[in-house]
Amino acid sequence: MVELLQTLLQRPNFIVFVILFLWGIYIMAAHPNFVKKLIGLYIVQTSAIFFLVAFSAKEGATVPIIPDGETVVNALNYANPLPHVLTVTAIVVQVATLGVSLALVTAIYRHFGSLEEDEILEQLDEQ
């Protein structure tokens, strides 16, 4: 038990990731309001991006650009650019998703006059 705690505490980044991920899922599942569900989804997506950033973090590393004329390259001195590229692309995808989802939420509000899931389900039952 103590060992488990020790290994966990050595990785605070990943604990934050797990907390964000579960928190987001909880909001998505538990809140009846659609905008809050979206916020939950956003937190889940952010936690995945946080995970990508967390494992690529490197202390004392610099940008991976080799200066002119340098022949000996020590890879340990440079940060790995690929996870950051993934992160930027994932953020772009996340923004696009947010745009589409807000448009859909607007359409739902125009049709049902409400954003609460239980009220909308009641309306559907009446039809």
Place this chain on the structure above:
Amino acid sequence: MSSNLPMLLFLIPFVVGVAIPTVTVKRRALCPIIALGTVSVMVLLAIANLHVVQTKGPIEYALGGWGAPIGIAWLDDSLAAVVILAICMAALLSLIYGQVTVSSEHKKSMQYYTLILILLSGLVGIVFAADLFNVFVFLEVAALTGYALVGAGGGKASLYAFRYLLLGSFGATLYLLGLGHLYVATGTLNMADLAVRIPEILTSTAVVSGLIYIFLGLSIKMALIPLHSWLPDAYVNAPSAVSPLLASTVTKVALVAWVRIEYSLIAPNVEVGHVPVLVVLEELGVLAALIGGALALIQTDLKRMFAYGGVSHIGLILIGVSLGNTTGFTGGMFYLINDMFMQAALFMIAGILLHYHGARTLDDIRDTARFSPWLTGSLVVAAIAMVGLPPTGGFFGKWNIILGALEAQHYVAAFAVLGSTLLTLAYFLKIFASWFFQPQAGDTAAVELSGASRISLGIISITMIALGLSSDSVFQLLLATVNSGGV
């Protein structure tokens, strides 16, 4: 020129899709012509691409001239070429069929064509991508247009589109997490490199959890039971012009992405902690095939019935590709190509019924006196294909899945295929019982279908039979993929 075919297949729909709103803002009548022309060109290019792949072997396309380890690679092998051709043909038929309900005066017709074309470019990207992250990006391109298309009808559809979006984006996030895990464990995202590095460390926790995340994410996208709940609501409420294309392509292409990952990373008979991985996947397929069929049987709404039918067929294909032998694999992939056309045909029939007869449920069909022979004919062909009788393609797919199951001595899987066939037969009997029921009113003339619906129904029926008749050559193509080592 020939080596740029994959890129052309991706760029043409994308560029045209983005250009449509600017070009046709004053002349809306041009939209359908441009879209149909583009997709026809894509079909021709896909045929050319298939020919090139057949004669010269797989093409590895390095984007921007940067090769695989540093740059992003696309793999254009015979499996990809066949699937792309099927996607393009299904899209062309769906667009022709779309003319029935989407007139150029329609307020949203321009957006419809734009979204369809961008959806197509996303699907092409998923099939070609040989890099896990590329698959993620294109999955999201396809999924975002899918959400928009489902919600395009407004009203109730936007609610179901929103639910689809919540689940779909969550699935994509799981996939992203999974590929992050694999990257941590191997330091690469290229599928060919992963195929070399993963098998040695398949039992490590990071790889196992990464693969589980990826599978969960993709099974939401492919609507594998029990993660299917978004699909029936979304497809039933989507506009009739949209559901054939979505039903025929989106879930299947997500499955193709999973098949590539599964086939290159997980060797047959491999066990993780005494759990045989492929058998687990196969059992999930068995459950999906049987439960999906049973759920379809208890529906009364025609579109909903067909949607659950599609869910059960995803299970069948998953059984085929998870048997771990060539027969099952080619059978499963052949069935996937067939299923694209079957789903498109079924949703076209359901859409035409709704448009011309206002019939949505089995009772509505019972009350309708006469149907056009085109509609009855194509329903019969689609039913034969779904149940899997020769000479349609459905038979050869199922036959090979069963042969593969017997070869692997997985009798549960073989019985599941038979069981789901019986369930399919049962729900089509239910439809036919209402279809051929004559209400007393009798002598009303059959409704004349428009040219667009006749053409789309006719061609798709011919395609389903032609696929069966030419099954041998398609199997040869799929075998070529398997024999070349990678998928």
